Amino acid sequence: MKASFNINNSVSELELNPNETLLNALRNNGFTEVKCGCNEGECGACLVLLKDKPVNSCQVLAMSVQNKKIKTVKGIGTLHNPNLIQKIFASTGADQCGFCSPGMVVAAYSLLKENSSPSNEEIVEALDGNLCRCTGYVKIIEAVKRSAIILQENKVEAE
Amino acid sequence: MFKYIKKPIEKIDGLALVTGNEKYTDDFSFDNMLHVSVLHSGFAYAKIENIDESAALKMPGVVEVLSYKNIKQILYTTAGQGYPEPSPYDTVLFGNVMRFVGDNVCAVAAETKEIADAALKKIKVSYKRLKPLLDFEKSENSKILVHKDDGAFPKIPVYYDASQNLAAKVEANVGNFEEAFLSSENKIEHTFFTQYASHCAIEPHAAVSYIDTRGRLVIISTTQVPFHVRRIVSHIAEIPISKIRVIKPRIGGGFGGKQEVLLEPIVALITWKTKRPAKLVYSRKEVFKSSRTRHGYRTIFKVGFQKDGKINAIHLDALENSGAYGSHALTVLSNAGSKTLPLLNKIENLKFTGKGVYTNLPCGGAYRGYGATEAYFGYGQIVDMVCEATNNDIIEYYKKWSIKSGETSPIFKALGEGKEGVAMTVTSTSLNECLEVGAKESGWYEKEKLYGANSTFNKGKRFKRGIGMAALMQGSAIPEIDMASAYIKMNDDGSFNLNIGATDLGTGSDTILAQIASEVLDTPVENFIVTSSDTDFTPFDTGAYASSTTYLSGQAVLKCATKIKEQILQVGAEILGVNIDEVEIYDSNVVIKSSNENQNKGEVSYEDICRYSFYQNNQFQIQAGVSHVSPKSPPPFAAHFVEIEVDTFTGIIKVLKYVATVDCGTPINTTLAEGQAEGAIVNGISYALFENYYFSQHGKLLNDTFGKYGMYTAADIPPIKIFLIDSYEETGPFGAKSISEININGALPAIANAFFNATGKRLFKAPFSPEYVLKILAG
Numbered sequence: 001m002k003a004s005f006n007i008n009n010s011v012s013e014l015e016l017n018p019n020e021t022l023l024n025a026l027r028n029n030g031f032t033e034v035k036c037g038c039n040e041g042e043c044g045a046c047l048v049l050l051k052d053k054p055v056n057s058c059q060v061l062a063m064s065v066q067n068k069k070i071k072t073v074k075g076i077g078t079l080h081n082p083n084l085i086q087k088i089f090a091s092t093g094a095d096q097c098g099f100c101s102p103g104m105v106v107a108a109y110s111l112l113k114e115n116s117s118p119s120n121e122e123i124v125e126a127l128d129g130n131l132c133r134c135t136g137y138v139k140i141i142e143a144v145k146r147s148a149i150i151l152q153e154n155k156v157e158a159e
Numbered sequence: 160m161f162k163y164i165k166k167p168i169e170k171i172d173g174l175a176l177v178t179g180n181e182k183y184t185d186d187f188s189f190d191n192m193l194h195v196s197v198l199h200s201g202f203a204y205a206k207i208e209n210i211d212e213s214a215a216l217k218m219p220g221v222v223e224v225l226s227y228k229n230i231k232q233i234l235y236t237t238a239g240q241g242y243p244e245p246s247p248y249d250t251v252l253f254g255n256v257m258r259f260v261g262d263n264v265c266a267v268a269a270e271t272k273e274i275a276d277a278a279l280k281k282i283k284v285s286y287k288r289l290k291p292l293l294d295f296e297k298s299e300n301s302k303i304l305v306h307k308d309d310g311a312f313p314k315i316p317v318y319y320d321a322s323q324n325l326a327a328k329v330e331a332n333v334g335n336f337e338e339a340f341l342s343s344e345n346k347i348e349h350t351f352f353t354q355y356a357s358h359c360a361i362e363p364h365a366a367v368s369y370i371d372t373r374g375r376l377v378i379i380s381t382t383q384v385p386f387h388v389r390r391i392v393s394h395i396a397e398i399p400i401s402k403i404r405v406i407k408p409r410i411g412g413g414f415g416g417k418q419e420v421l422l423e424p425i426v427a428l429i430t431w432k433t434k435r436p437a438k439l440v441y442s443r444k445e446v447f448k449s450s451r452t453r454h455g456y457r458t459i460f461k462v463g464f465q466k467d468g469k470i471n472a473i474h475l476d477a478l479e480n481s482g483a484y485g486s487h488a489l490t491v492l493s494n495a496g497s498k499t500l501p502l503l504n505k506i507e508n509l510k511f512t513g514k515g516v517y518t519n520l521p522c523g524g525a526y527r528g529y530g531a532t533e534a535y536f537g538y539g540q541i542v543d544m545v546c547e548a549t550n551n552d553i554i555e556y557y558k559k560w561s562i563k564s565g566e567t568s569p570i571f572k573a574l575g576e577g578k579e580g581v582a583m584t585v586t587s588t589s590l591n592e593c594l595e596v597g598a599k600e601s602g603w604y605e606k607e608k609l610y611g612a613n614s615t616f617n618k619g620k621r622f623k624r625g626i627g628m629a630a631l632m633q634g635s636a637i638p639e640i641d642m643a644s645a646y647i648k649m650n651d652d653g654s655f656n657l658n659i660g661a662t663d664l665g666t667g668s669d670t671i672l673a674q675i676a677s678e679v680l681d682t683p684v685e686n687f688i689v690t691s692s693d694t695d696f697t698p699f700d701t702g703a704y705a706s707s708t709t710y711l712s713g714q715a716v717l718k719c720a721t722k723i724k725e726q727i728l729q730v731g732a733e734i735l736g737v738n739i740d741e742v743e744i745y746d747s748n749v750v751i752k753s754s755n756e757n758q759n760k761g762e763v764s765y766e767d768i769c770r771y772s773f774y775q776n777n778q779f780q781i782q783a784g785v786s787h788v789s790p791k792s793p794p795p796f797a798a799h800f801v802e803i804e805v806d807t808f809t810g811i812i813k814v815l816k817y818v819a820t821v822d823c824g825t826p827i828n829t830t831l832a833e834g835q836a837e838g839a840i841v842n843g844i845s846y847a848l849f850e851n852y853y854f855s856q857h858g859k860l861l862n863d864t865f866g867k868y869g870m871y872t873a874a875d876i877p878p879i880k881i882f883l884i885d886s887y888e889e890t891g892p893f894g895a896k897s898i899s900e901i902n903i904n905g906a907l908p909a910i911a912n913a914f915f916n917a918t919g920k921r922l923f924k925a926p927f928s929p930e931y932v933l934k935i936l937a938g
Contacts (some may be wrong), residue, residue, distance in 0.1 A: 017273075018573020032186035033179025035411070037361040038443040042865040045361055061181055076298035082178055083196040090173030096838065098176025099362040099411025105177055127873040131865060133359045133412050133667050136841030137873040 003066055007031065008075030016062055022048070025062035026072065033074050033102050037131065044130030047103035048072050053111045056129070073102035076109050085109055085147045094143035096134030103130050108144045117148055163895045167830035168684055171671045172409065172663075181409040184365040184381045189436035192369075193222055195429060197273035197439070198264040198282060199449050200257035203291035203519040203858030204303070207255040209613050210265060211283040214865065218281060220274040223429055226265035227255040230428065233395050234310060237451070238524065239384035239418045241828045245325055245483040245577030247319055249311035251392035252395055252424050257286070258305055258483035259439040259450035259519050260859045268429045268437055281284055291519035293858050295455060295480035298324045298516035305517035315577050317489060326485030329493050331573035334508035336461075338473035343463025347544055351460070351537035352924040353907070355480075356453040356851035358526060359870050362411020363446045366422040368407055368429075369436035377404045378432055380423050383413045383662050384702030385692045395424040396431055396438035403427075407692035411883060414662040414842075415525030418616045418704050419451045419486060451524025452852065454491055454515075456533035456936040460541045468549035468556060472508040473541075475500065475534060478662035479515040481523035486711040488515035490576045491523065494530030494634075497580060499538045501558045501568030501794070502632050519858055521853060525704055527839060528903040531633055532846075536925060539629035539908020543915065554598050557630045557798070558591045564886075583791040585895065587886035590630065590796040593820035596882050600801035601626065601818040612919030621808055624815070625917025626799045629908035634792035634899035635888075636707035642788045643712035644698035645719040647676065649727070653747055653765030653774050654686045660700025661712035662692045665832040666899060668708045674827055675892045679720035680727070682747040682765060689792035697782055706795070706897030709827055713892035715787035722783035730768045730781065735761065794887045795896045796822040799840075799905030803913040807936055810929030814844055814877040819902060825894035836881045836902045843906030844872035851926050 001109045004013050007026070016025040023046045034057055037045035041059040048057045049071035077083030085108055088094075095101045104127065111118055111126035118126070123144050124137075132140060212224040226371050230253055238246040254629060254810040264284055264504045269275035273604065292303040306321040313319035318328040366380045376398055382388050385405040393400045410417065416501040423437045429437040441450065461474040477495045482490040492661040496511035526532075546553040562568060562585050572582040598604060606626040609616050658674055663669040673687040691697055700712055724744060731749025742749050751761035772781050800818040805811075819836055826832035849869045853861045862868050887894035911922040920935050 027185075032182070035179075035183070035362070036440075037183065037363065038865050040443060040864055040866070043361055043443075069452075073177075078180055079178045079180040080177055082174055086174065086177040089177040091169050093167070093170070093834045094832075095170065095173055095176045096834055097360070097362065097412040097666065098172070098181060098409060099183065099665070101177045102179040124872075124874040124876075129872075131361055131868070131870060131872060133358070133361060133414065133842065134838045136837035136839070137871075137876050137880065138837040138841075138879055139834055140423075141873060156583075 003063065005066060005070060006073060007070045009159055018063055020062050021058050022060040022062045022065060023057040026057060031072055034072050037099065044103040044107065045100055047106040049106060049110060049128065054107055073105050076105060077078055083109065084150060085112065088147045089143045089151065092139050092143040092146060094135060094140040100130055100132040102133065104140055108147065112148055112151060116152055161267055161678060161893065163674045163684060164827055165825060165829060168670060168674055168828055171684065171689060172669065175659060183409050183411055184379050185440050187367050187379050189369050192436040192438055193268040193429060194272040194275050195266055195268045195426060195431065195437055195439035196272065196279050197266045198279045199445065200262040200264055201260060202257055202286055203260050203288040203293065205257045205286040206289060207257065207264065208285040208287050213269060214281040215278040218274065218278050220270035221267060223268040223277045224265055225425065225428060226253050226762065232626055232731065235391060235395055236486055237419045237421055237484065238255060239387035239391065239420050239702060242390060243314040245317065245489050246316055246487055247311055247313045249306050250484045256309065259521055261521055266425050267589040269435065286378050286553050291858050291930045293520060295518045296457060296478065298518055299514065305519060318576055319937045324517040325514060326481040326487035326517050327492050329489065329511065329513040331358060331511040331570065333569040333573060335515065336474050336508045336510035339508035340461060340463040344465050344473045345548060346463050348459065348461045349537065349541065350923060351458045352763040353456045353533045353536050354925055355455050355521065355848045356526065356846055356904055357868060358414040358416030360412030360414055360416055363441045363443060364422055364450055364802055366426045367436065367438045368426040368436050373432040374404045375404060376427060377406065378423050378427060379406045379408060381410045381417050382407050383417045383664055383704060384659060385662060385694055385891055386699055387702060389421050389694045390807060391420040392424050392427045393608055396427045398431060403406040404695045407662055407708065412663050413703065413904060414527045415529065415704065415721055416451055418702065421450060443865065444863045448521055448860045451486060452521050453526035454523030458537045460536055460537045462541055462545065464545050466549060467802065468501065468545055468551040470506045470545060473506050474510040480518055480520065480523065481515040482518055482520045484522045486522055486524045488523065488695065491530040491572050493576055495534040497570055497574035498531035498633055499534045500570045501562055502630065504562040504566055504568040504882050505560050509570065520854065521852065521860065527834050527842065527900050529864060529900065532904045532907065535629065535631060535904040537817050538922065540911050543912045553628060554594050554603065558594055561590055561630060564588050576637050576640065581791060585636065585794065587793060587824055587888040588796050589822040589884045589886040590798065593796060593798040593884050594630065596884060597628065597800045597818055597820040600880060600882065601802065603628065603800060606802060607916065610916050612917065617917060621806065623807060623917040624802065625913040626797060626800065626802045627912025627916055629905050629907045629912065631797045631799065631901055631904045632794040633706055633889065633901035634794055635710035636792055637705045638789050638792040641701045641705060641707050641711055642786055643700045643715040644713040644784065644786040646784040647719050647723050647782065648696050649723065649769045651769045653769060654688060656690065657687045658690045658697045659712060659716065660692065660697045662703035666705050666708065666835065667828060670713065671827045671831065672713060675713050675716045676720040677833060678893060679717055680724055693859045700835055706900045709895050710897050711787060711789055712893045713827065713895060715785055717892040718787055719783050720787035722785060723781060726781045727765065727768055730772050731763050734763045734768065734771055786931040789890065793890060795895050795898055795901050797901050797905065799909045801909040801913050803910060803917065805914060805917050810932035810936065812848060812910065812927055812932060814910065817877055817879045819905065820882040820884050821898060822884050822886050823898035823903065824886055824888040824891050824896035827893065827895050829883060832898050833881045835898045837879055839902035840879055840906065841876055843903040847906040847910050847925055847927060849926055
């Protein structure tokens with residue numbers, strides 16, 4: 001069946017099964033920036049924003065969120081127009097294989113929108129649902145901290 | 160000094176990664192594509208008497224079923240190693256004997272993944288269950304034989320005896336261990352155990368295949384070893400190598416787990432048979448149980464030493480649980496000795512004995528650290544014990560007894576990978592400085608005194624603190640075996656194509672290799688268009704394993720770029736009308752040496768040089784292809800220091816601070832080098848404290864999800880400080896050695912030594928779970 005969704009501020013017609021997860025519906029319709037690491041809600045690679053709140057899209061039925069605003073990592077910033085957080089992730093070395101990065105960036109973006117000067121505890125709490133095996137999280141946490149500082153200096157929101 | 164080397168240059172794919180723009184294997188889909196699902200054995204040991212796939216084949220949308228009934232029973236090894244592989248040929252893609260819970264029964268290809276999954280449930284398999292062999296310590300003399308009359312054989316002339324369940328056996332002797340041990344004043348003997356583990360690359364294994372416009376098979380795969388994939392698929396599917404192209408796109412981490420050829424032959428056979436694209440992506444559960452793991456190990460150390468601490472004799476006996484198939488069994492085993500025993504190279508009598516035994520449990524394979532992690536657990540504690548018993552300061556002890564520049568160890572020659580090793584002299588080390596800096600930065604001397612089992616700080620307290628350390632070494636590539644090659648051509652705007660067989664797993668090797676070419680050609684990294692890991696378009700490289708890419712592939716790039724430089728100088732000199740020895744390169748130009756008085760006439764840009772070579776005179780393509788084989792495997796070194804707190808009520812060990820000092824020669828990219836160390840350390844701590852495979856009494860893996868497995872998250876990590884302490888390795892590109900594996904080896908011995916410092920007790924079995932810790936504290 002076909003159904004329309006609000007993804008990254010535009011309306012997209014998705015071809016999907018009524019019982020499909022949001023993750024599969026997105027990936028099967030070209031939104032491959034949303035990654036699948038476990039399909040069990042445990043790794044955070046498929047994290048998207050649903051009405052500005054981070055959710056593991058593998059745990060959401062697509063048809064249940066048809067009228068809600070969905071934002072993937074590409075809705076935060078693209079290769080040609082990256083968000084500051086993405087630029088800082090790349091320049092800090094917070095990306096190694098990059099497979100967890102879309103989910104990590106969504107988690108970091110969501111945190112910084114809510115809380116512009118998070119403590120270390122608040123950062124690790126926000127990233128706790130996102131697994132990464134490459135970095136040991138050190139440079140990811142550093143990237144979030146740097147992003148917060150620069151956002152504050154520039155007095156801009158994480159938009 | 161360096162212009163592009165030893166800099167924190169951003170990964171060339173960085174922005175594409177963090178914006179979700181890069182493509183991984185599962186992101187490729189094709190029209191008319193089949194989806195593949197694999198049925199895995201639920202029994203640890205069983206013979207399939209029949210498979211009835213008729214009901215599945217009748218389902219609408221089911222296209223193909225592959226099983227032992229319709230595929231040729233071709234023996235191979237899943238280990239993606241050089242040819243002939245040092246791992247035994249003991250595996251068939253789909254056989255009729257299931258040797259572990261997770262073994263391949265059959266595969267279904269269908270129009271959708273849902274149909275393929277549903278079809279698996281319709282396949283009726285009649286099993287004759289056999290009693291499984293689950294205790295690896297009892298494997299060697301067991302009546303249960305894991306590979307009985309199946310024709311399994313070693314591809315190279317090494318010891319192999321399936322009638323004793325021996326997948327591998329290694330022995331090396333230097334001096335006379337027995338005599339020296341007997342005559343030693345002090346003797347200790349201890350047994351250590353390390354456990355199974357999953358690599359936990361966040362991207363699961365995947366492969367997609369299709370037939371191109373001229374009838375060739377193209378495989379896109381999450382592989383660390385594209386060229387080995389091409390060769391092994393050709394062997395199993397009986398398709399000529401010339402008809403196969405393997406592409407590695409971005410891959411989501413490997414850590415050794417993707418040095419195995421598991422999924423590619425399945426999609427290859429389906430595509431070759433149906434002429435339709437096919438995709439297979441493992442679920443996380445399949446990755447845990449059916450892909451490859453870290454081997455379980457038992458190591459027994461026997462050490463004889465003098466009152467002053469001098470070790471006269473050491474015997475390391477390693478027993479490796481190879482699991483159902485012997486992938487990497489021999490070489491991981493050899494590395495347990497070859498990456499540890501040379502560290503204290505002044506020990507005159509050494510003995511290494513090792514056996515890799517079959518069991519009906521998941522298969523071991525390559526895993527970051529590769530035997531060294533397993534052996535350093537005991538080795539690092541044994542050294543601590545000797546120092547403790549002889550009142551030696553362990554820092555001074557390592558400084559005195561460890562291998563120095565200009566020195567060798569007989570182990571380098573005695574222990575190779577499937578054959579005799581290569582004798583070598585260490586020519587670069589900063590281990591002593593690593594020890595000093597690490598001691599200072601960790602507060603070693605103050606804390607080691609402050610803590611201690613009987614200190615006022617700890618005595619009678621619920622929470623006890625301790626500090627521990629370990630010194631480490633690894634290697635850089637497999638000497639005289641691994642080969643890498645690079646190809647560079649120049650474009651008419653002064654940019655270059657850098658084509659390399661080397662495989663970037665997320666380590667950043669595409670960037671590092673571009674930096675090396677940049678440095679040689681004195682032109683920015685952005686001027687390199689890097690293409691890697693495509694068997695049609697990039698030259699051969701053994702692949703990303705054995706800590707080889709920076710050191711080995713990097714040297715191939717350096718040699719290749721040097722040839723390009725010669726050609727650029729030649730054309731530049733021709734344009735400038737001078738001799739080649741009168742010019743040099745500077746900042747993307749060829750300039751006349753000391754041309755201060757006439758600067759404008761004395762230079763020509765790379766752009767103009769390439770245009771000239773394309774269109775003007777004596778036209779040719781500036782290009783070069785170069786290969787490199789290393790004569791040695793220079794070890795990186797490291798010293799790890801860890802401070803812990805033990806809750807003696809709950810048995811929970813908390814890591815308070817981790818300091819690692821690392822000698823990787825010249826770190827080509829400082830950010831990426833630190834990242835390698837940080838990632839390995841966190842994996843090491845997570846392994847030391849938590850990660851394990853828990854099996855049912857019938858050999859079924861019980862904790863086969865991330866949630867149950869419990870790898871570290873951001874909320875678990877302690878403060879970690881990395882110090883890169885350069886040495887200069889003459890045989891490596893701009894002095895570089897490796898860094899990817901070594902730092903996973905420190906957590907086990909350093910935490911165990913810290914635990915001793917805190918409690919006076921020793922840990923012999925990993926992981927250091929609260930239950931185990933409480934048992935040790937009570938005993």
